[in-house]
Amino acid sequence: MALKRMLENWSRLRQRDYYKDAPYLWGLTIDLNKCIGCGACVAACYAENNVPVVGKEHCGRGHSMHWMRIERYWDEPDGKADIDQQDASDYPERGAHYIPMMCQQCNHAPCEPVCPVAATYHSPDGLNTQVYNRCIGSRYCGNNCPYKVRYFNFFNFWKDLPHPLEMQLNPDLTVRDKGIMEKCTFCVQRIRDAKDQANDEGHPEHVEDGSMQTACQQSCPTDAIVFGNLRDPKSQVSRLWEQHHVVLNRHEQDKSDDIRGYRVLEELNVEPCVMYLDRVRDVEV
């Protein structure tokens, strides 16, 4: 039976872009000009997604679980990236360069094919899905992620939650056991909710732009984060991508002077769905 179906579907299953006709492709835009590095998005993410707070000691060992994190980089005067972190504080007056970093929901996600049990795969709406129940914790995905945004439950962190605090866990999603990998889902529970609502309202293939927000977007005081459907040409996120000449299926974007859009590590051909808008430094103006 499987063989018959396979032969029927052969050419469809042999194509690379399997979901090219799907109605949704969720994407994100983060304007680094607006980001002030306050960390509200990080806090919101913790609250929304039942992300365990591991404490100082575990954090120091590298066991922290923040699905969203604010990375800080310092620039050198000539504009080159500063690799050697010891010297970073030589230019404190220049301030940090913040990059909120979360799963980029790559369309060519390197983490997906390496999972031995297919616990991670690509969903029809362009999400890089992690099936917690299926994960056996081989951690290959975490290694193969160039952004290092996959987080492994090194311990049973939820057991450490002191008594009344379990009451504030989000009932829309699970807590995760030790030994499994987890990561940003673009708040998939909210997406699911919005889709259901759209279904009820009688337009199942179309979620109104702005009718749902991710937790990080919702809490961002400067509106640096915009979330939406990239397949919907009228959505705000699509217009931003167009405006900044960032195109899917291309690993080198327009690098003209006045264009700020880029995707992190896109030269690796991972096709991330998150566009960043470069920060314009005061010295360069």
Add this chain to the structure above:
Amino acid sequence: MEHQDTMKDVAWAKINADVLRSLEKPRRIFWIVLAVCALLVLSGVVAEIYQYREGMGVALMNRPHYWQLYISNFVFWIGMSHSGTLLSAILLLTKADWRKPIYRFAEAMTLFSILTAAIYPIIHLGRVWNLYWILPYPDARTIWPNFRSPLLWDAAAITAYATSSALFLYIGMIPDLAICRDNAKGWRKKLYTALSMGWMGRAREWMAFRKTYILMACFLVPLAVSVHSIVASDFAMSIMPDWHITSFPLYFVAGALYSGCAAIITLFVMLRHIFKFEAYMTTEILDKTAKLTFAIAMAWNYLNLSEYASIWYSNDMYEKEVLLAKFFGPYAVIVWTMLLCATVAPFAMVFKKVRHSMWSMFILSLVLQLGMWLERFQIVSPPLASNHEPWTWAVVWPGAVQLIITLASFGWFTMLFLIFCKIFPSVSMYEVKEMVFHRRKASSRARLEDLSAIKEEVARAEEGLQ
């Protein structure tokens, strides 16, 4: 001594007696070593139980070091397993008869190092209890493993390899088991009778045996190469800088042969000393093994150095960063020691004196193995420490749990090997007999044809010179 090395005057009955003697009552030192090994294994089990209950965090891995000693040990043991079967099969196909006294224990080494290696992916898993999910079994919810993953290729390759090399070892041992059966009493008699399956040395048995053995060797050579290429795929298929290297499959195969050859030399010297196998494990064979090790070391060196050179040549930003971090970063000590042990040390084998001395080869083989163990560590850890994302760069050294389990694996391997040596003949009796038989025949023929053959050869060689 020279006379003995040619191995044509050993009486066949003496071969049986010598080898069977090695199965007899073990000395006290045997029990002591066995107890130490069992203790090591026990401590490893305790460490694993602790890790199982608490979570992987106790092993002191972290993000980005999702993989560490467990994986590098896995690669080390799988690599070790290659020399036995692969060399035995290659030497069989190229008709090198000096393999005969040494291949049995080398193949046993293969089997036990696979058994050791196979434990590591299990220990390594975050949720061990779901290990069976990587098996392709039909399931009501139609969930299948992911055949795209190199880890599943690993599972397939290791299954094939463990099965085939165990069978290769077993099939090759049947005539010897028959010899044991003929000489044993008590429970051993029952065991050997069952295992030897009624082998009587009939002509049809021998014919089928030889054919099967060669056919299996034809499979085992490409199989062993594929197994380590697939282990290399765990790294090469990723996009991590310094893991995504096209030469990794070949490099891993060379490295596996390299460390395996070193292990063969170590065990060679030990068995020769302990069981007094001087008549079979001759310096001639040691010399040939050492030469082979040298050739493999050179191939490994070429692949290692050409990897560095090609990164330099390509000027790739990420790769260069990782390479520099390897040489001058936090793990530099490991990398330089590795280069010293595995790149520089093998040149000692250029000298005949070194190749012919049991002591120097023993020490050298240990040095080479140390180098290769460090090589596996430096493949896994330093690239993780300086990946694409500078914000996550971190240095982590393996914690006590990892180290204890590493030690336990050495104990486990030694324990299995010791038990094997006392239950099964660690030198192939019938093949040593064959070797003696053919060498004796060849030397008697040579005496007859000596003069005429040499004369002809000289004439021929000179003919082409004018």
Add this chain to the structure above:
Amino acid sequence: MTMSYANWAVLMDNFLFALYIALAGVFWASVLHLTNGKWRYEIRFLMTSATALFPLGLVLLIIILASGARSFPWMGGETMGEPLNGWHNVLFFNLRQVILYLLVWSFCAYFVKLQKKDYPTAPEIDRRRFRNIALLAPFVYVIYGTIVAWDFEMTQWPRWWSPIYGPYHFTGMMRMYLAFFIVALYFLRLRDILKKPTHDYVFNYCAKILLALTIIWTYIFFMQYLVMWYGDLPEEIGRFDKMMNGPNWFLFWAFFLLNSFIPFFMLIFAATRESPALMLFPSISILVGTFIEHYMWIISPRADDIDHTPLLYSWVDTGITLGIFLIGCVLWNHRMKKDGLYWQEEDEVKKAIDTAVEPQTR
């Protein structure tokens, strides 16, 4: 006569063949010596007489280097969108090619010279000296082969890199030499002018090595492709994509089949391995396959807009290749005569006696 990029690629291909036929002969002679193969006495002078092609290779090398950007697009600034690194410096590049070539040539000449002094009754010192130089020969071959692979083929796409490319290139080339040797030996025997008889088992041994190398070639090729396919990095798999999806896509599959499956499925049968005449088929398959293979790798950066089948699309190709082939034959023929591998007039009598006594020793 104007030369297009594809014509230059064919010329470079010819250069690689001339170089490796000269170089791999020495390599195989040394390997046979080191592994103590008794059959080497029949063929080693024949093998190393191919070093006669070194002067031809040098001329071709200088022509290619002089052509500059027409052979090496990066010299004209075609850098695939990235800045070039230090290696890509025209003066340094040209100098190292010429100097290394001359060094390797003199090494091979020395090897050939010492080989003549190596025979069972020769003084120990001569034999030892030859043994030492034979030990060095594989190192020279491997290292120089890697440099040639990188500098002539890998670098055609400056940012493309693959550490396995060196072994891929030189194992393919050592196999090409054996295939060439089998064909050449077959025709030399047909002409019946060799002084020293060669037995049929020489073909059988060569065939076994050829089979092993065919498996190795397929393995390396597949693993390189697999790693790049899986990693999916644009500048890596891009080179394969251009070859496989460009107008010459059929050449890609042609060289893959000619180099792997066709010789493999002929060589696994003992009947092929034992018959010198049948051995011509896998050998020619390998020769043609290797020629197309290197052509494809050389043009691969522009494979998506070059529609050019070598030797069929242009008389220039055919002219160049035939010319080089003929010059090579003349040089080689001359060398074999000089080395005394052919029957001379004074040997005729002896030959007559030999054939009378043993009509079919071959």
Add this chain to the structure above:
Amino acid sequence: MRRRKKHLLFGIFEDFDSARDVVSSLKVLDLKEMVVDNIELYSPIEHPEVEEILGDFHQPIQRFTLFGALSGAIGAFLLAAAAAQAMFTVQPQGGKPVIPLPPNIVIAYEGAILIGVLATIAAFFIYAGLPRRLHKHYDNKVSIDQIGIEVQVLPENMHLVRAVFDSHQATEIREVVQ
């Protein structure tokens, strides 16, 4: 019905060369008087020459191997291809086709080897006639350094074979009825 009893003569010889002579003498005997049925040779090591003197053993083990390897390769390829799309939902991963060829080739390769090896082993047991019980007259000396020859022969011709054995200095001769 009672099974007809087999009469065997079992002799032990010092080395392979005399055993070879015995067999060729027996062959001559066979040609002349048709008395010898089933010659069985027991040896401690393998002698590839026995095929020349005992005749061709029909042991097409390599056919099993080929069949096993081919079916292993095809089976493993189909398994991998089918499993990729038989999931509860088809799972595209990493922008790669759902049925990607290169990984399936790897799986097919491993399958070919595993099933090929198992088929070879099965063929070995079939053609070597193993496992089986030991013959009662099996002699330990055969596993040390002697060659045993067993001949199935009618009782009335026993003396002819015995004469051959004797003339080649058999160290031991036994008559066996089973």
